[in-house]
Amino acid sequence: MYKFISSLLIGLSLGAIYSLMSISLVLVWRSTRVVNFAQAGQAIVSTYIAYEVVNRTGSFWLAFIVAILAGALLGAIVDRYFMRPLFKRVTTGPIVAIAPVVATLGLLGILRAIVGFIWGVELKPIAAPVSLDGYSLGSEVLPFAPYNALVILIVAIVLIVLSLLFQKTNLGLSLRASAFSPEIARLSGVRVNEIRTLGWAIAGAAGAIAGILATPTSYLSPNSLDILLVFGFAAAVIGGLESMVGAVVGGLVLGLGVTFVSNYVSTSLIFPTAFVFLIVILLVRPSGIVAGKRSRRA
Amino acid sequence: MRKRLLLFIALGWVLLFIGDRVDELRVYQGASIAVYTIAIGSIILLTGYSGQISLGHGALMAFGGYVAALCVANASLPLWFAFVMAALLTGIFGGVLGFAAARLSGPYLAGTTLALAVGLPSLANQFSILGGEQGIYLDPGLPPARLGEDFSQYKWFFWITTLAALITMFWLSNILRSKYGRTWRALRGNEVAAQLCGVHTGRQKVLAFALSSGLAGLAGALLVLTISTVSPSAFPLSLSFALVTGAVVSGIYDLKGVMLGAVILVIIPEIADSVASRFGDSLKIISTLPGLLVSALLILAVLFTPNGPGEKLHHLRHKRKAHSG
Incomplete structure (x- = not known):
């Protein structure tokens, strides 16, 4: 029973992080028909930036915010200055079908190499803001720690914010419209390109949160x-x-x-x-x- | 077909001649080039012809490598038989996998094979027969005595791999011109239209995936031969990515450029080494530069020669003719 409960709780906190990563992939896929393999690269960049902030200031929360902003900015840049020109350039020939996969893969490699070049390839830790020691249940110590609870809480908040954004705001409506049918959305006055870049930014932010939440329980390295x-x-x-x-x-x-x-x-x-x-x-x-x-x- | 056979035999003689004239390191690199040629050929068959994309061919190579090593180390079968087994079993494995994956298109297949590339090597730690992190040693045996005293091990590797690569490429260039190759191209061009012409699309995709896997398995077995041990670390995720890069750079829709990609993949670590030594042998540069070069090359190839260098040259020649005429 004890093993069951601890597996359940740990599974939830692990699943919460997977969910965020999964959301960031789904957001991009819906709007652009690209599975963004570079998402891991974008997240690793923002997580290394967070690592730097934690090292300089000692504040996990400041690093958390910086990581989200960096992730969003990077997502927008990748769409605006990489994917959009790529789609404009590669329009004919059989390569079109595989170009997005190949291009995001290449970008993943480049981001990884840049990170390795700046911070080195050694494993780096990020200290958790709350304890990583498990709660004790009677005489037993569960592997479920306050940090895991925090992860579930943060992800829940992010999910609520995202669903409010998508369901209750005009912006969310435009995001959904341009993902559902870019042509019709454009005809209804949605600036589809800008909205799409915004979608990449939101996806980048979600990926960045997943990255920084996953790191304290393990280590950071260019391919972690x-x-x-x-x-x-x-x-x-x-x-x-x-x-x-x-x-x-x-x-x-x-x-x-x-x-x-x-x-x-x-x-x-x-x-x-x-x-x-x-x-x-x-x-x-x-x-x-x-x-x-x-x-x-x- | 006979003309092509003669061409391949001539190419073999030329390679043999070159192999006799250069030093050991180059011979060894020649063997690596032959291995990559087969692996890239398998990607061209899969992606260029049947239109499926795989990010997991490194894992399939690992599969073939383990099969070969197990055949030689545990069952002490002869080397050539181990290679045949590697190709065959990996092909069957690929067929089973393709049954699930080949029904998918584009990004689904890419993601699934990516998961394979990350997951399969870690299985080696699960079963003790696979030797964990250390892997299995594959004893390649000495080159036959009648080749002479000073016939080195590396040259033996070079002979084996080059022969395998030549046979593979001959077979591949034939099958891609056969009815199968045409069917696959039709499939890639327009799946619905191919279906309407009576092509059993699912079956053809699985077939292409299985054949491609078999070639990858053979390449993996040969790779293990040249590095003499098979272990999970010999088949990292970056190997799968490098193969895709090699295929895109050589022109993914054409078998002719296949050696170009292989040569580039072998040269890149050397360039990285020489750059690193110029900047004082930093670990950072050595460990990141190859990845950076491969990725940058991949992106540049997609942007500037999306359908291969061959098409670009053709295009340029055309333009010049138009100007002068």
């Missing part, structure tokens, strides 16, 4: 977030790649699944578990748990 990218993608596919609710559900399912397998079976089965999840979902329900109507034709 690649794993998060893979899990975020798996979560997004489980959720159907189209819906933000799906992304969150996918993230939580994956987080819980991975934690239960690693607690009950073996810790080294984490990757295979995620992979099996991904394959099973693709075989059984290719449109994801939270199915959209559109078919899976990219």
Whole structure:
């Protein structure tokens, strides 16, 4: 029972981080039809900036805010000065279908190399703002720590803010409209290009939060977030790649699944578990748990 | 077809001749080039012809490498048989995987194969027969005695890999011209139209994925031969990315440029080393520069020669003709 509860709680906090990464992938996919593999690179840049801020000022929260802003700015820059020119330039030939994948992959490599060049490739820690020691339940110490609770809380707040933004504001309406049908949105007076860049910025911010929340329980290195990218993608596919609710559900399912397998079976089965999840979902329900109507034709 | 066979045989003689004239390091690099040629060929088959994209070919190479090493180390089978097994079993594995993945398109397949590339090597720590982080030692054996006393190990590797690469490329260039190649191209061009012409799209995609996986497995086995141990660290994620880069740089829709990509992939670490030594051997530069070069090359290739250097040259020649005429 004790093992069950601790797996549940840890799984939730892990799943919360996957959800954020998954949301940032879904946001970009919906609006641009690009799976942004560079998201891990953008997040690693903002997390290293946060690391620098923590080192200079000692404040995790200041670093947290700076990371969000940096992530958003970077997301906007990537769209405005990289993806948009790319789409304008590469319009003919069979390369069009794979150009976005290849380009974001290249960008991932470049961002990683830049980070490695500035900060080196050694593992770097970021201290958690609250304790990483588990709560004790009677005589037993749970692996679930105040920090994990904080992660769940922060992600919940972010999700509420995002859903308010998308459901209750004009901006959210424009974001949804230009993702749903760019042409019609443009005809209704939405400045689709600017809105799309804004979507990339929001996605970048979500990815940045995922990056900085994932780091205190492990280490920071130029490729430490690649794993998060893979899990975020798996979560997004489980959720159907189209819906933000799906992304969150996918993230939580994956987080819980991975934690239960690693607690009950073996810790080294984490990757295979995620992979099996991904394959099973693709075989059984290719449109994801939270199915959209559109078919899976990219 | 006979003409092409003669061409390949001639190319083999030229390579043999070159292999005799250069020093050990170059011979070793030649072997690496041959290995990358096969691996990039497998990506061109998959992406250029059938239109599927894979970021996980590094993992498939790892699969082939482990199969070969297990064959030689545990069952003490002959080397050539181990390579055949590697290609065959990886092909079957790829077929099974393709059954799930090949029904997908573009980014879905890319993400799934990415997960494979991250996940599969970590399995090596799970089963003790795979030797954990240290991996398995593959004893390549000595070159046959009748080749002479001073026939070095590296030259032996070079012979094996080059022969494999030549056979593979000959086979590949034939199959891409056959009815299968045409079917795949039709598939890539317009899936619905291909379907209307009676192409069983799902089956063809799985077939392409399986064949491509088999080639990747063979490349992995040969790679293990040249580095003599198979371990998870020999097949990092960056290997998968490098293969995609190599394929895009060589012109992903054309087999002709395939060696260009392979040569570039072998040269890049050397460039990085020489740059690093000029700036005082910093660990930072050595460990980040190859990645930076590969990625930058990938982006530049997509931007400036999206359909391969061949098309660009063709285009330029055309322009010049138009000007002079």
